[in-house]
Amino acid sequence: MLVGYARVSTEDQKLDLQLDALKSAGCVKLFSDHVSGASKLKVGLEEALAYLRPGDTLVVWKLDRLGRTVKGLIELVDELHSRNVQFRSLTDSIDTSTSAGKFFFHVMAAMAEMERDLVRERTSAGLAAARARGRMGGRKPKMDSPRLKSAQHLISSGMTPKEVADSLGVSRATLYRGLSSLRR
Template sequence: MKIGYIRVSTQEQNTLRQEILMDQLGVDQVYIDKASGKNTSRPELQNLLEFVRKGDTVIVESISRFARNTRDLLNLVEQLTAKGVEFVSQKEAIDTTTPTGKFMLTIFGAVAELERTYLLQRQREGIAAAKVQGKYAGRKPVAHPDFERIVRQWQAGQCTAAEAWKKLGMSKATFYRHVAHKRPVRP
């Protein structure tokens, strides 16, 4: 069975180009993630790994769609190999059933990792330059008009912390950071 894996980094990005390729390649089933490739904690990737069986072939448009660092790439391919599953990257024309294919996989994986590292470095440099010019102030602070009131309720034991941060539409970390910076609120 031919199984395709498609990944884009954000919910806003379009998977159509990769879906067309998978259709052209006669892929039987496709798994699609809209998440960063920085690690392997992606729901559809995990579903794919559970689903594949001996004799299947996993096809990706390019290595960077499958993994963004060499270690993850090699670990994923090793998991597939242990199950008797082949891995094919269309863009790089890699076939992991040969020693040369495995070698090339390692090289291209390292290049994909280097590309990501350079991207993050350029991003940090760009933000630093923008800050110097006064054009970047960071993320806008999360503010809620009922913050003080809800924190007082939480401190008085009228609601749990989880209920408080959910009412405020904040993550747990953001809630506690705001509480720490605002200092304890007295009723």
């Protein structure tokens, strides 16, 4: 029996493409998750693994839907084989029921991990280059220098911190954080 598993990383992403492909491939039972690949807890995958019986095949739309590291993918496929369960990836044309499919699986898993590592390296290098030019990432602080000076003046004139925070359109916690950064 073919058992399908689909995963998307966020709630706003749709499973339709993967589920349609799995149904077209002949999957009788489908399981899915809306969770990041980095997450350890994948309830749908755990349910699929528990459902599989000897002679079944676990089918995914693409190899990266199953896991993020070569080690994790290999361990999972080895576990499946120890249970006499095969593995197929539709878009990667991997079928571990053949020797060539097993070899290709290992090569594709290594390539997928290398691609993720390269993206991570490029992102880190880009952020470092931006920092070297004086650019910082993240949100701009709500309490910039002019607003902090205004807040100090208002507090010293007798306004309560809540009134000052309300007049500046920030929370009291943001006001206190800003004022404490001036004292340092």
